[in-house]
Amino acid sequence: MVTSAVKEKQRIQQKQTFSYPQVEGYEDLPTTVLKLTNLVKSYDRQTTVLDGINLELQEGEFVSIIGKSGAGKSTLLRCINRMIEPSSGTILFNNTSLTKLNKRELRKERTKIGMIFQHYNLVSRLTVFENVLHGRFGYKSSLKGILGIYSEEEKLLALQILDKLGMKEHIYKRCDQLSGGQKQRVGIARALVQEPTLLLCDEPIASLDPNASKVIMDHLKEISQSMGITVLVNLHQVDVAMRYSDRIIGLSKGEKVFDGKPKNLTQHNIKDIYGSEVDELIFE
């Protein structure tokens, strides 16, 4: 007899586009949040910046992308939510093909993809609280968004997230009165208030000192572990990627040259990723 649990497992497996390893209970099955197939980006006819990237990310994974300057890290991250239009390939996000969506549909799907930037992208003359609430913009009609009309639930959510990030006492401060580390925590709060399943972080610690960097990386790790949000982060620091990641992706000239656990990243792999600059890297 086919039990309802088995039926449910079959239903989920049919819905997914990848093969699972054989496991006992369907609750143990990994959920693919993002699947990139043959992603290509050329800004002009001469150069291919992303050369057929294939990548799958699972729920709650913390994945870093490393590679030297110009390798295509930012382009890859920005192609995922189509901030930059890929030239070809497919982007499957929670089983929805993002490349096939029109503008309105894409706007809706993007609510589930948070983004964090090196230079924070905050509105400096607005308060911390106002900036965080901007994360709800994608859920609103344009008029409500423009008028800044937010529900009590949305305000409570923003407060809870700011509290979790140690920013509650600063909510009424203008963003231009904050330190870099505080600004980045506002950036994280604005992304989390979207209630995302995927967080894209484009060099989130590149402008921060080591102490502030640690605070930000600790928060991002905590977000992936306790909230089950998939975190994909571009990093310049190999030692930071080694310390925090479940998986590291190495990019070189738009190609994926490494994809594995930090403990499996060898000096040989590092050389493939960074070429002759390998000696300048801090490596634990």
Ligand SMILES: Nc1ncnc2c1ncn2[C@@H]1O[C@H](COP(=O)(O)OP(=O)(O)OP(=O)(O)O)[C@@H](O)[C@H]1O
């Ligand atoms: N808008 C654009 N138009 C043309 N070329 C671009 C554009 N944006 C990026 N590029 C080029 O694409 C390549 C990859 O750039 P990208 O910013 O993705 O690399 P990166 O690995 O993130 O580098 P960095 O670590 O320095 O930020 C570079 O050669 C860059 O000059």
